[in-house]
Amino acid sequence: MEDLDRRRQENCKSCGFSERGQVCGGNRITDETIEYVGILAKLELSPEEKERAKKDMGEMLDYIDKLNELDTKEVEPMSHVFPVNNVFREDVVTNGDDCENMLKNAPEVKERSYRVPKTVD
Amino acid sequence: MSMKEIRRFTAVQLAERIKQREISVKEAVQAALEQINEVETAIHSYVTIEEEGAMRQAEEVQKKIDSGELSGPLAGVPAAIKDNMCTEGLLTTCSSRILGNFVPTYTAEAVLNLQKAGAVILGKTNMDEFAMGSTTETSAFGITRNPWNLSHVPGGSSGGSCAAVAAQECFYALGSDTGGSIRQPSAFCGVTGLKPTYGTVSRYGLIAYGSSLDQIGPVAKDVTDCAAVLEAAASYDKKDSTSLKRQDTDFTSALGKDVKGMKIGIPRDYLGEGLEEDVRSAVLLAAKTLEGQGAMVEEFDLSLVEYAIPAYYVIACAEASSNLARFDGVKYGYRSKEYEGLHHMYKKSRSEGFGPEVKRRIMLGSFVLSSGYYDAYYLKALRTKALIKQAFDQAFAEYDVILGPAAPSTAPEIGKSLSDPLKMYLGDIYTVSVNLAGLPGITVPCGLDKKGLPIGLQLIGDCFQEKKIIQAAYAFEQARKMEVSPIAEDGASVIAGWEKSQTAEGGKEQEERA
Numbered sequence: 001m002e003d004l005d006r007r008r009q010e011n012c013k014s015c016g017f018s019e020r021g022q023v024c025g026g027n028r029i030t031d032e033t034i035e036y037v038g039i040l041a042k043l044e045l046s047p048e049e050k051e052r053a054k055k056d057m058g059e060m061l062d063y064i065d066k067l068n069e070l071d072t073k074e075v076e077p078m079s080h081v082f083p084v085n086n087v088f089r090e091d092v093v094t095n096g097d098d099c100e101n102m103l104k105n106a107p108e109v110k111e112r113s114y115r116v117p118k119t120v121d
Numbered sequence: 122m123s124m125k126e127i128r129r130f131t132a133v134q135l136a137e138r139i140k141q142r143e144i145s146v147k148e149a150v151q152a153a154l155e156q157i158n159e160v161e162t163a164i165h166s167y168v169t170i171e172e173e174g175a176m177r178q179a180e181e182v183q184k185k186i187d188s189g190e191l192s193g194p195l196a197g198v199p200a201a202i203k204d205n206m207c208t209e210g211l212l213t214t215c216s217s218r219i220l221g222n223f224v225p226t227y228t229a230e231a232v233l234n235l236q237k238a239g240a241v242i243l244g245k246t247n248m249d250e251f252a253m254g255s256t257t258e259t260s261a262f263g264i265t266r267n268p269w270n271l272s273h274v275p276g277g278s279s280g281g282s283c284a285a286v287a288a289q290e291c292f293y294a295l296g297s298d299t300g301g302s303i304r305q306p307s308a309f310c311g312v313t314g315l316k317p318t319y320g321t322v323s324r325y326g327l328i329a330y331g332s333s334l335d336q337i338g339p340v341a342k343d344v345t346d347c348a349a350v351l352e353a354a355a356s357y358d359k360k361d362s363t364s365l366k367r368q369d370t371d372f373t374s375a376l377g378k379d380v381k382g383m384k385i386g387i388p389r390d391y392l393g394e395g396l397e398e399d400v401r402s403a404v405l406l407a408a409k410t411l412e413g414q415g416a417m418v419e420e421f422d423l424s425l426v427e428y429a430i431p432a433y434y435v436i437a438c439a440e441a442s443s444n445l446a447r448f449d450g451v452k453y454g455y456r457s458k459e460y461e462g463l464h465h466m467y468k469k470s471r472s473e474g475f476g477p478e479v480k481r482r483i484m485l486g487s488f489v490l491s492s493g494y495y496d497a498y499y500l501k502a503l504r505t506k507a508l509i510k511q512a513f514d515q516a517f518a519e520y521d522v523i524l525g526p527a528a529p530s531t532a533p534e535i536g537k538s539l540s541d542p543l544k545m546y547l548g549d550i551y552t553v554s555v556n557l558a559g560l561p562g563i564t565v566p567c568g569l570d571k572k573g574l575p576i577g578l579q580l581i582g583d584c585f586q587e588k589k590i591i592q593a594a595y596a597f598e599q600a601r602k603m604e605v606s607p608i609a610e611d612g613a614s615v616i617a618g619w620e621k622s623q624t625a626e627g628g629k630e631q632e633e634r635a
Contacts, residue, residue, distance in 0.1 A: 034484075036491070040488075041442060041480075041483045042471055043472050043475075045472070045480070049480070056481055057481075057485055060485055063430075063431055064489075065431075066428065066431050067501050067502065068501070069428075070425075070504075070508065075504040076507060077500045078504070078506045079333065081559035087362035102226055102453075105454070107455070108456070114451050114452055116451055116463055118462070118463075
């Protein structure tokens with residue numbers, strides 16, 4: 001944590017970015033990137049949220065770049081800590097029809113179905 | 122027996138009294154509800170309180186106890202459930218606006234297992250929205266206060282579960298731990314919390330955050346209760362494909378065994394920069410206590426400690442961005458009132474339904490998974506995870522148990538954490554690597570700091586070695602000489618005088634929260 005404070009007091013060596021209280025390790029997030037990530041994440045951000053997201057994401061990525069200190073060329077990515085393989089079962093229905101109950105949670109319902117805005121013309 | 126006396130019992134003690142007919146299940150429930158009525162306005166541990174339902178369950182459970190159908194160590198004990206576990210017919214919000222009206226049609230396997238063991242569900246506890254946070258301040262339904270000091274947070278994300286146990290608003294609770302969310306708030310609230318080996322408790326019905334890291338576990342008054350609750354909650358479940366077939370889930374069998382000859386290692390990096398002095402000395406004193414019990418304690422170098430947080434946030438956010446894609450305003454949950462077409466409805470519903478911290482993590486997760494960055498961030502983090510697992514494997518070749526603090530500080534003041542997310546994330550330094558490596562970890566209260574706030578000792582075991590950490594934690598608990606409840610023996614709690622200060626400062630605090 002002291003390391004973070006120290007880095008925040010230094011100017012970024014690559015771009016000279018020195019806004020008070022911020023770190024810049026080179027990951028300056030552009031408006032285009034935020035737009036693109038917004039599309040991927042299906043989020044609509046207000047202009048203020050976008051500015052905040054640029055700062056937060058840039059700072060997080062600078063911090064995450066620390067991982068580049070590690071040589072991982074020979075290391076396999078580990079998605080699961082145990083050697084658990086795919087788990088299969090017979091493709092048979094075991095649960096009953098709970099349609100009525102499930103539809104109680106739906107924002108909009110029409111004839112035992114979820115109602116959504118028109119999707120195809 | 123008075124309600125205050127009933128509330129002082131641990132879960133296992135209470136079940137024994139119920140079995141002996143000294144206390145009825147109904148009285149136990151009333152004792153908890155009385156406390157909820159007394160302190161809930163100040164502490165706000167719960168999102169939903171199931172008052173009538175609890176009384177109804179109490180009758181059913183009492184019948185089963187009377188008929189001999191239920192006789193286990195938790196039969197009849199009132200419990201609270203973190204609000205990210207589905208409960209049939211009972212509101213389950215994840216402390217998010219997007220699930221503000223969600224009533225599940227089924228119950229999470231872990232909760233079902235507790236009900237089979239005779240639990241009475243009192244309600245659903247507050248949490249950081251979607252378990253994303255370290256303070257319970259990101260909840261869409263208001264903050265929870267630390268029962269030891271109401272101007273401090275209870276920690277998070279299982280802050281409601283931990284505060285409820287500390288404030289005697291339930292006898293035990295379930296929490297979930299993705300990067301420390303059971304262990305850190307347990308430490309901050311002076312209760313005992315255990316995160317089991319990944320795969321020990323079924324995740325079926327647990328609303329996913331980071332699926333490869335999420336584990337449900339107990340929050341309780343002592344180690345015995347933790348072991349008993351975990352024993353009841355653990356099961357192999359076909360409905361969770363990461364669930365493990367374990368034969369050794371008789372966790373209570375580890376209670377009472379001494380620690381003579383047990384090898385305990387303290388990572389030097391866990392005592393370094395950034396650790397508060399009071400926490401350091403309390404944790405080292407706890408190590409001395411265990412040494413006095415016959416354990417062999419030494420410091421060692423656990424490598425890669427500083428890489429755990431960046432690896433964790435990449436993996437957790439990546440998984441979160443994928444898991445939270447299901448919240449689209451179609452099948453359940455919040456749907457925006459105004460939109461133009463389907464995609465705009467998705468976007469608007471999500472943007473209005475999620476809070477800032479959840480959006481922050483979904484954005485970061487979407488970014489690290491996007492083409493062009495996937496290898497550099499996501500795969501890099503998974504490779505780092507493999508190295509961290511190796512480092513722990515090496516450590517456990519030498520030691521039975523790893524000992525350290527649960528968090529670098531005690532509970533921060535309300536309102537001081539959220540403005541600087543990165544700084545808040547750094548507080549997870551001692552907990553996240555345990556999730557990355559799938560290990561079990563337990564936190565036990567080991568002292569108070571100068572401000573009178575609890576300090577937690579963390580004991581970490583190798584995969585499947587819950588019994589070793591339970592054994593060590595129990596031995597420490599027996600030797601520890603400290604008061605571990607914020608509620609005085611006469612039942613007087615820290616909320617006395619709170620209401621007065623609340624009317625004076627209320628306006629200011631409301632502003633801060635907004």
